[in-house]
Amino acid sequence: MTITPVLHHFGIATTRPDEMIAWYRDVLGMEIVARTSDPLPSMTFVTNDDHHHRGGFFAPPTVSDDPDKLAHARVQHLAWEYEDLDDLLASWQRIAALGIEPVSSWCHGPSFAFYYKDPDNNTIELLADAYGDHARSYAHTQQPEWIAKPNGVAVDPYKVLAARAAGATLDELRERGLAGEYAPAVQPHPLSTW
Secondary structure (H helix, E strand, O other): OOOOOOOOOEEEEOOOHHHHHHHHHHHHOOEEEEEOOOOOOEEEEEEOOOOOOOEEEEEOOOOOOOOOHHHOOOOOOEEEEOOOHHHHHHHHHHHHHOOOOOOEEEEOOOEEEEEEEOOOOOEEEEEEEOOOOHHHHHHHOOOHHHHHOOOOEEOOHHHHHHHHHOOOOHHHHHHHHHOOOOOOOOOOOOOOOO
16 A cells, blocks of 8 residues: 655755745745755755745756756646635735736536746746535546546636626536636737746
């Protein structure tokens, strides 16, 4: 029997640690726990909860930017889940006020997900369960319709927020999102999250 661990932290090698640290602070509330002065490699550890660290940014002198990064094998994205859709929408508003917009936003069916690009062009997903119940969300992924189209439907966060403010329930938001009612004016490229 496999004992299943939980994801504890991420580590990112970067050529722009200060920009990355600022971005993750602004978007995810990550604060510096410790920063080394040893240049081989310089290391900064961050957290946004009571753990000693949830992430690390490493800047060894051997790392260089890769202009073809998106064409190479790599970690495709990292995701953070909010307690509920209202928290996701409130965070989206706060982050947008900083001038940081998602590259695309989706009603996947089991979740609402907003995708961002950090300064190193890594994809960061911020999401909330679209059922408010992980068991129901899991059941959604077993439906043939979801298996045929797991990405779901692109949504405009402004429209989702307006519908929520007008009193739409989570179930209504999910169903209306999947029906295309909150479609953005311009459809995102299918590989926008890549």
